[in-house]
Amino acid sequence: MIDSINRLRFIAGNTFLEAVRQKFFNSLLLISIALLASSTFFQQFDFGTNELKFITDFGFGALFFFGSILSVTATTQLFFNEIENRTALTMLAKPIHKLEFLAGKFFGAHMLMLCFTAVITLVLAGMLYWRETELMARLGDAFIDGRLVNYSDIFVFGLLQWMKFGVLTAITLFIASFSNTNLYTIVVSFFVLIICQLQYIARDAYSTMEAGIGRWLVQFLGLIFPNFQLFNIGDQLVFNVKAPIPAVTILQIVGYGLIYTVVFVLLAHVNFRRREI
Amino acid sequence: MHEGSFIEHPLVIRLRRIVVVLLVLIFVGALLRPIESPAWQVVKSGQSELNLEGIEGSLGQGLVVGVLGGFRAIMADFMWIRVNTIWERRDRTKLDAMIRLSTTLDPRQSFFWFNGARMIAYDVPNWRIREEGGYSEVPDSRQDEINREQAEQAFIFLEKAREFHPDEPKLVVEVAQIYLNRLKDIPNAADWFLKTSKMPNAPYFAARIYAELLRRQGLDREAYDYLRELYSELPNDPYAQKNIILERIRTLESILEVQYLLRFNPGDVSPVIAPANSHPEHSHHGHNH
Numbered sequence: 001m002i003d004s005i006n007r008l009r010f011i012a013g014n015t016f017l018e019a020v021r022q023k024f025f026n027s028l029l030l031i032s033i034a035l036l037a038s039s040t041f042f043q044q045f046d047f048g049t050n051e052l053k054f055i056t057d058f059g060f061g062a063l064f065f066f067g068s069i070l071s072v073t074a075t076t077q078l079f080f081n082e083i084e085n086r087t088a089l090t091m092l093a094k095p096i097h098k099l100e101f102l103a104g105k106f107f108g109a110h111m112l113m114l115c116f117t118a119v120i121t122l123v124l125a126g127m128l129y130w131r132e133t134e135l136m137a138r139l140g141d142a143f144i145d146g147r148l149v150n151y152s153d154i155f156v157f158g159l160l161q162w163m164k165f166g167v168l169t170a171i172t173l174f175i176a177s178f179s180n181t182n183l184y185t186i187v188v189s190f191f192v193l194i195i196c197q198l199q200y201i202a203r204d205a206y207s208t209m210e211a212g213i214g215r216w217l218v219q220f221l222g223l224i225f226p227n228f229q230l231f232n233i234g235d236q237l238v239f240n241v242k243a244p245i246p247a248v249t250i251l252q253i254v255g256y257g258l259i260y261t262v263v264f265v266l267l268a269h270v271n272f273r274r275r276e277i
Numbered sequence: 278m279h280e281g282s283f284i285e286h287p288l289v290i291r292l293r294r295i296v297v298v299l300l301v302l303i304f305v306g307a308l309l310r311p312i313e314s315p316a317w318q319v320v321k322s323g324q325s326e327l328n329l330e331g332i333e334g335s336l337g338q339g340l341v342v343g344v345l346g347g348f349r350a351i352m353a354d355f356m357w358i359r360v361n362t363i364w365e366r367r368d369r370t371k372l373d374a375m376i377r378l379s380t381t382l383d384p385r386q387s388f389f390w391f392n393g394a395r396m397i398a399y400d401v402p403n404w405r406i407r408e409e410g411g412y413s414e415v416p417d418s419r420q421d422e423i424n425r426e427q428a429e430q431a432f433i434f435l436e437k438a439r440e441f442h443p444d445e446p447k448l449v450v451e452v453a454q455i456y457l458n459r460l461k462d463i464p465n466a467a468d469w470f471l472k473t474s475k476m477p478n479a480p481y482f483a484a485r486i487y488a489e490l491l492r493r494q495g496l497d498r499e500a501y502d503y504l505r506e507l508y509s510e511l512p513n514d515p516y517a518q519k520n521i522i523l524e525r526i527r528t529l530e531s532i533l534e535v536q537y538l539l540r541f542n543p544g545d546v547s548p549v550i551a552p553a554n555s556h557p558e559h560s561h562h563g564h565n566h
Contacts, residue, residue, distance in 0.1 A: 042351055042354075045354045045355060047357055047386060047389070056347075057348075057349075057350040057351075058347060058348070058351060060347035061348035061349075061351075062347070064347060220303070222306070223302065223303045223306030223307060224299060224302040224303060224306060227313060227317065229320070230313065230317055230320055232320075233320050233324075234347070235323070236320070236323040236324065245319060245320075246319065249315070249316045249319045252312045252313070252316040253316050255312055256309055256312050256313055256316065259305065259309060260305070260309075263302070263305050267298055267301060267302075270297070271294070
């Protein structure tokens with residue numbers, strides 16, 4: 001058991017190092033930070049949204065958009081690099097179980113996403129703190145009840161996004177486990193991401209549909225694809241709204257993400273163990 | 278033997294694997310429902326743009342929210358800049374589509390809703406009348422018809438806006454303004470100003486205009502009673518402009534020839550300076566008239 005954990009840690013560590021050294025990760029991270037830092041510039045194109053709300057929206061947008069790209073492409077690249085370079089063969093010839101290999105790849109990619117999410121969340125929190133402090137100095141009366149932004153909840157949102165990226169990484173790994181090419185994995189993973197982002201529309205629609213094939217189909221889709229919209233609660237978390245999100249809901253969402261992550265990694269293993277490398 | 282080879286066929290194996298994966302996902306999905314459903318209800322209740330029931334044409338809304346996420350605000354802003362370019366060119370077909378696109382991208386911005394409604398109700402009728410020959414050529418009946426058509430479109434647009442901003446008085450007062458300024462429909466305008474005045478954070482002027490519109494309809498007695506009640510209920514806030522209300526009460530007392538002893542006595546109410554954080558021209562609470 002301890003040996004297995006050590007092997008997993010070794011693969012995950014190497015995967016993480018390999019990913020962090022990639023130019024793709026670094027450029028995407030820099031672009032995201034630059035975009036976030038320029039949110040005050042883009043604010044001049046805005047028509048009346050609260051400045052802090054605008055920056056938050058912008059930060060969350062960057063986190064979701066670039067995070068999803070990174071999650072899918074980095075996982076695909078890290079997985080297929082091992083296959084194409086034949087290093088997977090060498091590794092699996094040693095007493096390394098295929099599940100350890102997959103889990104190691106998953107944890108490596110997930111650690112990469114943790115780095116990305118943490119950096120973006122920190123930059124966003126810093127930007128908001130700077131702007132809010134300036135606004136407080138300028139418009140003190142509007143901040144009579146203290147700061148408007150719940151800074152700790154920005155990190156809670158970051159955690160939820162990381163959980164979502166975990167599910168996405170696991171889904172990508174699952175697709176890669178039966179796919180033969182990089183491109184196929186990336187394209188299909190993005191399609192699945194879009195379906196997961198939008199499945200709530202179908203879910204809400206079937207509740208008003210008459211019983212029939214259509215309703216069954218929508219119900220079926222709602223069951224097989226995770227609901228990613230569940231993780232998008234930034235607006236409710238970060239600003240003092242009338243109904244803050246209860247802690248139990250956050251825990252439910254985290255649990256939901258964790259279970260789906262484990263299920264997709266195990267499903268990837270089902271495919272991968274029969275795969276000839 | 279034959280059966281065995283059929284089961285071992287690569288296609289059957291692949292199909293079997295797909296079925297197993299789907300069954301596992303369905304099982305997990307069903308198992309997670311008790312966790313997901315209550316969490317989803319909480320998430321949905323806090324974000325009006327996710328509540329698709331009762332919102333017509335909400336598919337596009339859901340797509341935008343799902344795909345663009347946080348970037349939809351800036352996308353909507355750029356779209357609104359485009360709306361203004363189209364407005365300058367007076368391209369009314371494109372204008373309508375672009376206004377709707379902006380509000381679909383970011384329905385949280387009330388600015389898009391009431392400014393879009395103004396373009397639809399005030400500017401487009403002008404363009405249409407000019408296209409048909411101008412105000413001097415187009416008969417009044419046709420002008421009224423165009424104004425009515427455009428106002429109806431603006432009302433539908435504002436009704437949709439209120440689904441996203443149910444507590445925003447600006448959107449309700451906009452309906453009242455269109456009835457009053459564009460359609461010259463005083464009874465309906467009065468109704469909508471009254472509706473506005475009852476909303477939380479309603480502008481003080483809504484109640485004053487309602488009383489004025491009662492007067493214009495010849496309902497001097499009703500206007501007088503309403504203003505007396507309004508005066509008593511309003512706070513001593515300079516923005517409430519109680520002195521104007523008192524002036525109007527006095528004017529109506531002269532018109533209605535109210536006996537001196539029965540005249541309204543404002544009591545010992547002296548105006549006080551409003552607190553620094555009070556919003557200009559906005560009441561703190563709705564009036565209950």
